[in-house]
Amino acid sequence: MNAPLASPVESAQQATGPVLExxxxxxxxxxxxxxxxxxxxxxxxxxxxxxxxxxVGKSVLLKTANGLVQPDSGTVAILGETITGLPERLLxxxxxxxxxxxxxxxxxxxxxxxxxxxxxxxxxxVADEEIDERVHIALRxxxxxxxxxxxxxxxxxxxxxxxAIARALIHYPELLLYDSPTGGLDPVTSTxxxxxxxxxxxxxxxxxxxxxxxxxxxxxMCSHRFDTEKDAMVPLPDGETDPGTTxxxxxxxxxxxDGSLHDLVHSENEFVREFLE
Amino acid sequence: MGIEAIDRAAKNFVLTVQEYSLFAARAALNLFxxxxxxxxxxxxxxxxxxxxxLIVVFAxxxxxxxxxxxxxxxxxxxxxxxxxxxxxxxxxxRELGAVLTGIMVSGRNASSMASExxxxxxxxxxxxxxxxxxxxxRKLVTPRIFATVVMLxxxxxxxxxxxxxxxAAVTVFMNGQNGTQYFSMAYEYLRYPDILQxxxxxxxxxxxxxxxxxxxxxRTTGGTQGVGQSTIKSVVFASVLIIFVDxxxxxxxxxxx
Numbered sequence: 342m343n344a345p346l347a348s349p350v351e352s353a354q355q356a357t358g359p360v361l362e363x364x365x366x367x368x369x370x371x372x373x374x375x376x377x378x379x380x381x382x383x384x385x386x387x388x389x390x391x392x393x394x395x396x397v398g399k400s401v402l403l404k405t406a407n408g409l410v411q412p413d414s415g416t417v418a419i420l421g422e423t424i425t426g427l428p429e430r431l432l433x434x435x436x437x438x439x440x441x442x443x444x445x446x447x448x449x450x451x452x453x454x455x456x457x458x459x460x461x462x463x464x465x466x467v468a469d470e471e472i473d474e475r476v477h478i479a480l481r482x483x484x485x486x487x488x489x490x491x492x493x494x495x496x497x498x499x500x501x502x503x504x505a506i507a508r509a510l511i512h513y514p515e516l517l518l519y520d521s522p523t524g525g526l527d528p529v530t531s532t533x534x535x536x537x538x539x540x541x542x543x544x545x546x547x548x549x550x551x552x553x554x555x556x557x558x559x560x561x562m563c564s565h566r567f568d569t570e571k572d573a574m575v576p577l578p579d580g581e582t583d584p585g586t587t588x589x590x591x592x593x594x595x596x597x598x599d600g601s602l603h604d605l606v607h608s609e610n611e612f613v614r615e616f617l618e
Numbered sequence: 619m620g621i622e623a624i625d626r627a628a629k630n631f632v633l634t635v636q637e638y639s640l641f642a643a644r645a646a647l648n649l650f651x652x653x654x655x656x657x658x659x660x661x662x663x664x665x666x667x668x669x670x671x672l673i674v675v676f677a678x679x680x681x682x683x684x685x686x687x688x689x690x691x692x693x694x695x696x697x698x699x700x701x702x703x704x705x706x707x708x709x710x711x712r713e714l715g716a717v718l719t720g721i722m723v724s725g726r727n728a729s730s731m732a733s734e735x736x737x738x739x740x741x742x743x744x745x746x747x748x749x750x751x752x753x754x755x756r757k758l759v760t761p762r763i764f765a766t767v768v769m770l771x772x773x774x775x776x777x778x779x780x781x782x783x784x785x786a787a788v789t790v791f792m793n794g795q796n797g798t799q800y801f802s803m804a805y806e807y808l809r810y811p812d813i814l815q816x817x818x819x820x821x822x823x824x825x826x827x828x829x830x831x832x833x834x835x836x837r838t839t840g841g842t843q844g845v846g847q848s849t850i851k852s853v854v855f856a857s858v859l860i861i862f863v864d865x866x867x868x869x870x871x872x873x874x875x
Contacts, residue, residue, distance in 0.1 A: 409745050429753060437751030447746035450737075461750050508750075
């Protein structure tokens with residue numbers, strides 16, 4: 342049997358157009374727009390980091406990306422298919438092609454780690470032996486194989502996020518959405534999570550959109566690569582950055598920046614400069 | 619200012635009724651298309667039905683006993699204590715068995731559904747479920763509604779039975795009347811429309827309990843405080859709606875038979 346986490350590589354390489362595309366998306370909830378005329382895209386193999394202060398609409402944007410929130414206007418397309426306006430029954434199979442890591446992990450409290458990670462596989466009635474094998478591989482990827490039979494309540498915050506990453510990866514996602522995966526964690530645990538995300542980016546090359554308000558995480562992702570021989574994240578040579586990792590910045594519901602790390606640090610935009618400082 | 623507040627409250631009420639109607643209809647229709655989560659239905663039958671058995675048995679038994687005590691005292695002034703069995707059986711089967719069981723199960727299960735689903739909403743577990751390609755309406759709501767309707771039907775029969783037994787215990791051991799006479803009167807005057815009325819009601823009540831509990835759970839906002847609010851609303855609205863629907867069903871059944 343192929344390793345369960347191998348498939349995204351193939352799918353990412355097969356894709357040609359944008360994996361995710363926002364065109365003039367506006368979202369509001371009984372008030373002024375939370376997202377206002379947002380347009381950007383995520384290319385195959387690309388990792389986009391969405392920066393912005395807390396409460397600016399980053400999580401709403403991420404939920405709009407896989408149809409959990411429907412826009413008032415504009416369109417969202419995943420893997421070449423427009424999902425805006427689709428009924429829930431048609432959105433569900435589309436969502437199954439993406440993996441999403443929620444802010445606090447959003448693990449199901451009443452299920453053990455094994456059933457949490459294998460949730461989609463259980464719904465699809467995959468054989469128990471295959472489920473166990475794939476869960477072990479996914480948990481090994483995040484370094485938590487020993488938590489197989491534990492319940493989420495007995496895990497620390499960082500472990501919950503890592504289990505959530507394993508759950509997002511097990512179903513061969515063609516697009517990964519991370520909602521503040523390091524929010525509220527200590528620096529050491531945050532680095533562990535970022536290392537996992539860099540590993541996923543460099544080893545499996547799954548395109549992703551990562552939301553964060555922590556600049557240090559974003560810069561670490563840009564300035565490091567995953568070394569498979571050392572099985573660890575290592576810094577890139579001085580002056581080099583990962584070309585596939587680019588930035589977006591959101592403020593007051595508008596996208597105020599879209600570009601590379603170099604463009605970001607040299608931006609003339611007043612808010613961008615203030616945010617970086 | 620006052621008119622505006624009334625206008626806003628009225629619009630909110632109509633909107634809530636509309637959302638509830640759509641929610642309940644969708645949950646019910648999910649039973650007729652795949653996937654139907656039968657294993658979740660069985661688990662819910664166990665939680666709702668088996669888990670509520672004890673409170674229903676006790677509530678039914680004591681209600682039957684109280685009915686016998688009160689009716690015997692009143693009937694004695696007409697020299698008609700012999701019909702205590704008929705009075706208790708009719709009251710339990712036509713009315714009290716279904717309503718009391720509905721309210722007991724509502725207090726136990728509508729609140730638990732609202733708090734469980736509400737907690738899942740505020741901790742993003744519902745969103746996670748949707749993101750994992752599973753429809754929470756099919757996975758969480760439809761099984762609870764189907765299981766409550768089925769189990770409340772049987773719990774009501776159990777409550778009726780225990781109520782008649784409770785009435786018999788008071789009649790025989792406290793009022794010193796003849797047990798055979800009690801059961802004979804309880805059985806002799808019972809008609810099929812009485813039984814039909816008592817068994818149609820729990821179907822409506824079961825649907826109300828689960829759909830209201832799930833509805834308020836799924837629209838929870840505002841963190842843990844919101845979960846508490848949803849729980850209170852679900853029990854209050856389910857209990858009031860049970861009594862209101864009981865009146866409507868009783869009026870309809872009485873006019874039909």
